[in-house]
Amino acid sequence: MRQILKGLATGALALALCGPVLAEPRVTGISADTEGWLSKTMTLRIALSEVAPFRVALPEDGTVRVEFDGAEAAPDLRLEPDAYLQRYRASAPDDETLRLDIGINRAAELEQARIDRSGAAPALVLTLALARSTVTPGAAPQVAAADALPVIVLDPGHGGVDPGAIRDGVAEKEIALTFGLELAEALRATGRYEVYLTRETDTFLTLRERVRTARSHGAALFLSLHANTVTEGNASGAAVYTLSARASDREAAALAALENRADAVGGAQLAVEDDDLAALLTDMAQRETNLRSVHLAEALVEGLGSSVGVIRSNPHRAAGFRVLKAPDVPSVLVELGFLSDSEDLANMTSPIWRGHAADGVIAAVDAWASRDRVLAPQLAATSVPLRD
Structure with a gap:
């Protein structure tokens, strides 16, 4: 002692x-x-x-x-x-x-x-x-089964015929995949998490397939990775988004509308939603998941802000992103920066910057998972089972 x-x-x-x-x-x-x-x-x-x-x-x-x-x-x-x-x-x-x-x-x-x-x-x-980390290095915060590591599913946005945003020959799908692969490796190296990706190559996936992947792996959390762009004006810095029936601002609403059209870009027929988003969010289990997602977003804002320092004003935003609709998996969409901003573009194509960004995400996930281990059961106690 x-x-x-x-x-x-x-x-x-x-x-x-x-x-x-x-x-x-x-x-x-x-x-x-x-x-x-x-x-x-x-x-x-x-x-x-x-x-x-x-x-x-x-x-x-x-x-x-x-x-x-x-x-x-x-x-x-x-x-x-x-x-x-x-x-x-x-x-x-x-x-x-x-x-x-x-x-x-x-x-x-x-x-x-x-x-x-x-x-x-x-x-x-x-x-x-x-100290930054938990006291027992090999013991991860247990969100899933007590004898298993918590599962993280990373979702590099776009892919295949859907390039996402493009600027100066750099496609969003490339930024998202490169960062996703590097982040997965860094998370696995901690020994605290089991990590899967929705895609590891330049392939197209529907939004529903991405959500299904997270749920099939029993994910403790889901991070959808993206980059942004603007055609008018200036914008820079990272931001994080959570699910909401009402968008936090016009920009978030426009971004959600753009991202939700990804299936059409890939030639997939847009499925009829089996739940209206507003109705979905009134489900108590979904509200529990959404609150945990908000906590994760807050942690990511702090983590990225401390590691790379390039954060948008009002960095936590919300809108009706279909890729965040898993009712039982805390889910956040991360925009790493703007391809239309020269400094952001240089950052996102820099291995050093991406390494710092990964450090920030890991610190945020560690902090969130530690608290979620305590808070999730308290939230679940006031919730109801998911509907079949």
Whole structure:
């Protein structure tokens, strides 16, 4: 065990300053706060009835150990749900000590421990610096079966007779496939995911086939990879899109309409939709999936923003993309940039830039999967089974 801080003196001083206290201070609550999906800091708050001397240690297994002298756990002690805050265990190593082992899913270091008396009752506040990855490198966040790695399906957009956007001899289908293959290799190299692609060559697939591929593999998440272009004005930077019956803006609506015509470009007859999109999104199971997709999009915005820094204003948008309609697979469409922008085009054709972009996607997927492991069951508890 690596001892990070002994707060006995700090706790004792706080005890002396606060005047008379109860014979047995109680721990009444445990909560945590993190900002953003790629947060580097967690604030852990342990609510107390009265101040008690304390000690803090961080073993290497992602546990925060706090010991209080002369304290006890309240009978109704609750841990407020947080994606990084997994569990706690209260024990008494001796008659005078309360030990709390609080499980988080990240390795961490203690930056600060202080007593906060700004509320109605005091609290021990711990500021923790979080490591990027989970504490056990080989143990991926389990979204699928407990004995299997989570499955990611990558969907390089367009292909075959459908080139997608074209600028200066570069086709969107080529950018999407190149990045998809590189991202798949990088994800597999982590050892945390099983990865499939809807296409690995220059072939045409219908939108329905792409969705079917994700569902047939039991995907934990689905990423459709694209690039964009404009014929008038200027636009640059990456953006991510989720499914919505109502488009977030005109540009998102136009893009969805364009992408949804991909089947016609390939000569496929447009199938009659078996569900109206608005009706589909009222299904509780679909709403659960859509909320998880929104979380994934938020994480991707942070991941790409931190790794490549080229993000559009209002980077998370939504519209009725048919390729995102798997009712049980969180799905996001990623536009890497604009072929019509010279800097974006240079970036997307650069192996170095694509490597940085892949790093950002992996960081986002790691963060999302860690939280989704906790949040998904909570959402499912309020959902209903999918319709046959």
